[in-house]
Structures are given as C-alpha cells and as structure tokens.
Amino acid sequence: MTAEPTGLIVLVPGLGRTKIESLEKQLIAAYPNHRVKTFQHGIKPLSTRRGLDAVVDRLANSIRAWAGDNDGRREETASVILVGHSIGGIIARAAFLEAAGFGSEAPDDEPNGWATKTVRIVLLGSPNSGYHVENFPRSWRWAVPIVSGFAAFTIESVASGAYWLADLRLRWLHGIRVLGTTEAPKGSGPRPLIVQAYGDDDELVTRDDIDDSEYMPGTVRTRISSTDHGGLVDLTDASTKDQRWSELRHVIFGTFHGADTFTPPVETPVHFLLHGIRASAYDGWIGGVAAALRSQSTDAGSPPPKVVSLNYRFFSAIEFALPFTRRRNVHQFLDTYMAAVLTHSPDQFTFMGHSNGTYMMATVMKHVRAVRFRRILLAGTVLPPGFDWAKLRGRRQIGAYDANGVWADGEVHNDCARFDVPVGILATAIAGLGFRDIGAAGLRGFEGSHALDVTSHPTVFPQGHGGALQDHDGYPSRMPEIARFLSTGTVCTDPHEQRSRGFGIASRVTQILAPLVVLGILVGLGFAFAGLVVSIGVWGAIAAFAVPLVLIYVGLRTV
Template sequence: MDAFKTEREKRGLLVFVPGLPSARRRGSRAPHDDLLERLRSDLGPTWRLEVFRHGQTATSRADLDAIVDDLAAHLRDWSGELSVDVERPEEIILVGHSFGGVLARAAYLRDVGGRDGAPRPWTAIVRRIVLLGSPNAGFRWNAKGTPLAWRLAYALATPFADYAVERVEAGGYWITDLRLRWLDAFRRLEDRPTVVQVLGTSDDLVTREDILDSRYMPDTVEVMVPGATHAGLVDLSTAADPERRFQQLQSAILGRPDEASGAPAGRSTSPTFFVLHGIRASAYEHWVQDLSSYIQTMTGTGEVRFVRPDTGFFSALEFALPGSRNRKVHQFLKLYGDAYATGDPDRFTFAGHSNGTYMMARAMSRVPAMRFRRIYLAGTVLPRDFDWQGLVDRRQIGSYGSAWRPGAVRNDRSTRDVPVGILCSWLRGLGSSDVGTAGVTGFEHAPSILDDGARAYAGGHGAALRDPARLQAVAGYLTETATTVPPPGGAGSIFRWFSRFVGTPVVAWLLLLALVGALTVAFVALGGAIGPGPAAALGAAIVLALVVLLRTI
C-alpha cells in the first residue's frame, strides 16, 4: 500500500455505518470490528475513523428520515463544521454495509443539495462512497438469503406499520424516493465522489441485479469479492483466508492506483409510456394493447418504450382491502424505478384505468421524486379531494429542460360507473379515505393543469376505453399530437344521489352491519333446522363460495 502514502498523509475521515444486526454473535464484538481495527491501523495518525451506531433492527419503527438527519449532523460535526476544536479533514470516505449503505447514501443526499438547495461544506470533500452489499433499489423480501425476521416484519408491515425493513424493501415508498434522488444527483453533480459497489459472489441477499443503477451512473466502480457472503463482506473471520479478504476490502474502500470506473451505459432518450390496467382487466383486456398501438403509430418510426405490467387479476374483494391495494403500489414503484434508471424521466407519460390510477397517484403522493409529463385517468377510483395541487407544487407533473415546463392531467369519467360510484363510495363511507368517486363526479379544487370539468362518457366502468375512436383520442392526448375532450355529459341525478347515499358513513356502516346480521340470523336459523354441525359445515361452504365469487368480480 506504499502507493497510497501521499493520500494517507492527508487529514482524512472515514465513516462506517453498520447494517442491521444479524443472528450471528461473537461475544461482545461486532462482526465488523476486526475490519475497522485493521483499517484504523493502516490509515495512520492523520486519519480518523468514526462509526455511526444507528441502533436499528429489522422490526424497528423509528423514522428513517430522523436517523438520516442524525447521521448528517454527525458528519457535519466530525468534519469540523460545528465546532472549532475538530480539525477539518481534507477528504472523507463514507462506508456503509447493507442497510448502513442505504443510510450513508441518504445522508449524503440530505446535505449535497437538490436542484435549488445549497450543499453543506462536508459534501464537497467526500472522495468515495463505498457500499458493501447495499442495494440501490432496496431489499427483496423473497430473496433466498432474507432472514426470517425480515420476512415476518414485511408480512406484518403493510399497511399497518412502517418497520425499518419495510421502508427499505424494493418498491417501498422511502427507498424508491431515495433511489430516484440518488440517480438525479449523480447525473447532475459535476464534482461527484466515486461510488464503489462491493458484492460478495456468495451473497444470496443482494445480487448484481439489485445494483443495476450503478451501470447507468458516472464514476462508479463495481467490485466482486470471491466467496464472500452478505455478512462476510465485513466479517473477516468468515473467509477461508482472512488476510486475503482484508486486502480485497482495503483496496475497495481506500482505492488503488489502477482503479478506473467504466463509462456508464447509455440511457434511453425515447418517450416512455406507462399503461396500467385496473381491477377488471379481463373485461377490457384489449385496451392496453390497442392504446399502445395507436401511440406507436402517432409517435412515428422512432423507438418508444412501454411499461405495461400485468399485475394479475385484482378482484373487488382484494381492492377493498387496504393491504392488497398498497402491495400493488409497491410492484408499480419497482418498475418505475427500473425505468428511471434506464431512461429519461422527462419523457415519462402515464395512462391508467381504475386501480391503475390508484397505484400511480398513491405512489406520487408518497414519493416526491416521481414525475410524469402527462397523465391520463379513466374510471379513476381516486377521492374527489385528491391533492393534485401538491403534486403541481412539488413539480411532479411536467418536465425539466432549460426551464420547468408544467404538464397536464386528463380525467375521463363515466355516467354509470358502479365500481367507482357505488363500491368506492361505500368503502369511503367505511373509512377508506384513499379511494373515492372522482371517476364519476370529478375532482374538487382541481388545478388549472387538470382537464376535468363536467364531462363524462355515457356508460359503465370502461366507457372511456371501449370505442377505438376514443382510444385514438387518448393516444393523441398522450403524444401531444392532438387535443380532444370527451363529449358533454354527467352522471344521472339518481345514480349520483345513490352514490352519495351509500357513501354516507352512517349508511355505509349500517349496510355492513345489516349484512353481517343477516348472515348471523341465517346461520342460527339453519342450525335450528338441521343441527349445529351440518349448519357449520354448510355455512363454511357458503362463506367459501362467497369469497371465491368476490375474488372473481
């Protein structure tokens, strides 16, 4: 390591952020202690090595933003920004293992500044950010090496709690927002640190696919450590040759004279269209393909990218359950993040029907870094008071160029949409504030970019998508090759009255209680007629049949 003598004579600061604790213990020592002691010895007296002890476990419920703020504050202090008794370093190396790498990335982004924010001084002297087994897109709960505690936490987390492991799970709201801001920052910054992604070849928790983003970022280095497991990236005792493992990690963390980052893979600059079906895709199964064909034709001969996930059949029963709705959003976010890494978000356009509109809007309201230049809604299940103005204020609808260009939103409604007007109204009456009747009645307090007004197509849930001419008009709107609006019309007064009636909280709960009561009375009467045992068996069969029926409509 003599080649690093000049570098190591500088005043330096190395900050290590550990991952979540594993089941393995070696007395009172942490798995990474040997590695840090060796690094401290090799760095010499002009360097300081600090460890940020976040104290989190897989089932912790602390606010990750607060932890990131704490880490950023520690970095300001360790770098001499907060007090005169700390000698300022000339360079900083950030090292994070697993979950710790996620926190290190977030702390750097916290202080490096956004498009309009000024950076903190310490970020200007960060030379390397080394991520040891830390995924860019988040952890996959179904990965082979995922600990059982993480799996259990994930199963319980959505939507009732935000455990640490749930917030950093692939497709999670928090980790996706971090991922998008990370990509933006390293494409925008001119004086940026080298990012080193280190993976073990025997890591069954984080794989090369989980660091896909690094291939599309400048100044990144990928290091594969032979034979290392996920924990073994910091635990020298797990290696067949501990000295060899230390030398490999030392080179990855401190760098080497012949290190070179490859040129990033080219990102697509083609327009990208996200097309999401709804809860009854089978009833309108051709509209996604037909709309895509019209878009392709209207954009000419150039390349067009489509993101058209088949999220599976989503029944009315599953839609009614908040947990099911939320998990669908996570699927969409993972796909959005992948498209963001490989393409230009200023050319992203969205078209969705029914639950597809919910997935998009829920994601955008929880992930401020998301954006679309243009949005189309059909049969939307969103509430009338959805905060479109908040998305406008955060510049999530539009595109950047030489200056910000506001985008547009169009809401095509139907006059007799039962899933929206009745089911969503009833769910809202029961307390589901994230769904509503905007697909029938329109939005309240809509910003100027939203084309809504008092227009609606005559028909049911898929009225806006049934006619080829209507789909062509939608394609024209999405590609900005033509501007068309639905014909004048609105929901009939009787349908709208009934929609409001079933959505009244008192009525909604009375209807639910009446249904439960009727079933109870029926089972009791059945038990008196044929006996408790047969009645219970028949009742179970009826309930099963109802569940099957509800899962198919």
C-alpha cells in the first residue's frame, strides 16, 4: 500500500554551534505531515573550497535520498522546502542549482526529481553577495589575510567578491530568472518561492546584503524582529520564543504578496571596454569606441548601448610583473561585471580589452564559470599563446542564449601589432620566469589547437603596443571597426604589415634568457653584498644596498 504523500523540510545550519535543533523540534511538533531533516555539513572556517564543493554534492544527494528519488519512493514526497541559516543558505542555494540543472560544471545536467518538487527556499541571514570581511568576528577577521595565501578556505570562498561565491551568485540569478520559462533546462520544474529573511539586529548580514532579490522574480524579503544573526534560528529563549516562532512559521509556510514584483534585466547591449596598465597612454580609444557604438546604434534606430569602462589607477611595469599585484584589480572587474548582470542580460554582453585588460578578463572567466560574453576582442593581449579558449567554449562562456534558451557560440578575435615591446619583451620575460598566466599571444597569436577557437588576421597592425587601437594612413578608421565587431561580429579588414621575424626571434630569446638573467643578477648581488659586509660591516652593507634599491624601485614604478 502506497504511503500518503508528505512534505519534506530540510534544515541546513550555519557555522559552529547554532540553536537550529530548537527550530527542528518545533517544526516536527507543529507539522506532523512533514518530515523534517537537518543536514549536518560539518564545515569549519578553515575547511577548503574543495570540501565546500563536496558538502554541496553531499547535501544534494542526501535530499535525493530523503525525497525517495533513489529507491522508487518518489511519489511519497509531495513537496520540498529548503531552510538555510547563514552559510547553510549558501549551501542550500548551491545544492538546488546543481539539482535543477544549473550546476557549476556541466551547463545543463538533467534535473533531479526533488528539485522539481521544491516549492520554497528560505534563506535566514544568508547573503547573496557574500560576507563582508569587516563584519566577521574579530578572530576570523585577522585570519583571512593570513590563511588566504595558502589555500582557498571556506571563510574566504564565501566572502564578498570571492570567485566561488561570485560563480554561485551569477548562477543563482540566472537560474531563478529562467526557471519556469522556455529558457530553463528541460524538465527543471517550476520556480520555487524564495524567501530572504534578515534579523533587524544582525551584525553580520544586513538588508543591503540581500538586495539581489530586487532583480529576481518569485523572491520576497522580510524581517525577523529583535534578533541578531544567531538568534534567527533560536527558539530556546522563553521571552522571545512565541514571537520568533510566529515569524519563522510565516517565513516557512505563510503567504506572501508581491513576489513577482521585481526589476527585470534590460536587453540592451552592454559593452565592456578595459584598458591596459597605462591608464593615460591609450585611454582615448575607450571614448572613441564608446562614441562609435552609440553612433552606430543611432544610425540603426536602436536604443543606445550601455558602455562599461573600468578606470583602475596607473599600473607600473613592476606591479604588472609581480603576481600578487598583477591580480589586484581582477576582483574590481568582477564586481563591475556583477553590477551589470543585476540590471542587464549577459546574453547581450561583449568585451574589448587591451594589454592587462585582457588578462583581467581571462582570469575572471577562468575562475568564475558563470561569467560569459557574446563576443570578445583582444588587442595587445598579454595572455599566453596556449590559453585554453576551448575550455571556456565548452563551459558556454563565449556565446549567448536566444529567446528559446538555445545556445549559440560567440566569437573571439585577436589583433596584433608589429613591434609590441610590452608583449614581446616584458610579458615574454615574465612567462620565461615560469608564470603561465602571462605570455606573448599579442605578438605571436594563439598557437596549436587553441588557435582554432580564435580568429585573427594573417597580418598585423603597424607600430607598437597600441597599434591595433590607433588610426593609420591607408587604413579605415579603427574606432568604427572595433564598434562594428562588438555590435555585429564583423571582423575588420586585414592590416597591411607582415610580422617582424627579427622581433619575433628576439621575443623568444628573451623568454629563454629571462631566468638566466635574473639568476645572474641575484648571484651578483649576493657576492657584492658579501664583499661589502667584509669591508664596511653588515649595517653599512645594508645601507649601501637599500638606497639604490629604493631608487630602482621608484624608477620602475614609473616605467
């Protein structure tokens, strides 16, 4: 005899000791027609990101078992409600997306049965954009900059701007927006109601931290009165229990109005224009391309596009050479992308980057699978010739979905210049020192199988690093050509210059000699310092070295 279908409520606690068991007991007593399960994830602040991914998979599999998807008892579960507190809400969101076909790896996995029965996801003090480090407990706050250099720990992975959290946030926005529409994966089921609750005395997660809900359908925000972060699931205090339970019960089972009142994404094109390490050297091209994009849209009778240009500060050659400073502005670009996704559809996003701007874009796309562009144009790129564009295409990061949810691959085009010294010498030397995220694709082009995923000209532009961004005699105006590619995918006419064989050889020799030169300099400095120690003492040697090294550093900061 088949059992009467029942509801399944899954509670996912936060970090450390919480009072969520008091909520579990209250739900069991008040709703005997529901099975209540608490998922003990065991995550700690210093768990690794790999452990975090494993917990997400374990939660999805646990719900699958509890819902009867594994043993033919699927019909015994009428509905599923997920309730996540703090980081538990982040884990619950990730598990639901995996089960609903919006996973972090394969783009459209077949949805699990329990995801199609999920009618509500309750997020209690769980931020959309991640935790702000300055709001962490003091013992965690000082630990973040210390431990983050050794591994990707949980405390860092769920912080605002972290790659793991940014990927989840983007997939969450996309998934909730398309569920229940023709763009959703086949068999994914209806969109659940999303209830985001925050405590009015919460010191860790505030109302501003859940503002993404303003841009998602089927989402409501509500306040739990007189409670801090831990108190959101605490029903042990007799003085607050009745009021707290009344509000929590409404959050989990109550009726909400206005869930579909939201700000939908705008479908107008968004063009990201990102300059290189010299904020002032070629910044004129950004204004020129922006003007050409607006002019072309006016001529076509289309709404003006949105142009996004991130103006990070002057970036010296030595700062670019050092990996920890080279990556400093990457998260700023990611934040800019996230802000655009809230208000506009990423199916209309294109990217044009020069020099370090191409590195920032590629680094973000490598680490955050949900970042995507319809078209990408590279000029003077400092990416390695073997950059894996095929991987990005396989993860559907280059292209767009049409109105019916059908994916179409997009375009990547690479423009090179004849005598690009920053690429051919500086980037090549950095690559020669063993840094695989930098290279001379802006001079040599992309090589091997990776070249199949990128279009390029058989010839190159004249002059140096900014050659592909400047007008030249006998050439069509560059700004309209760049704008035309971003708008329509039309590649410009071939430039007239042949690649310089001599400069190409010099570039390859630089890559070979770079480690030998650095080693020779270090050995020479070591002998010189030892000689000074013998002749003028340790402190005299330090002083003799410090002054010229400081002067060299200051000089390199302006090179």
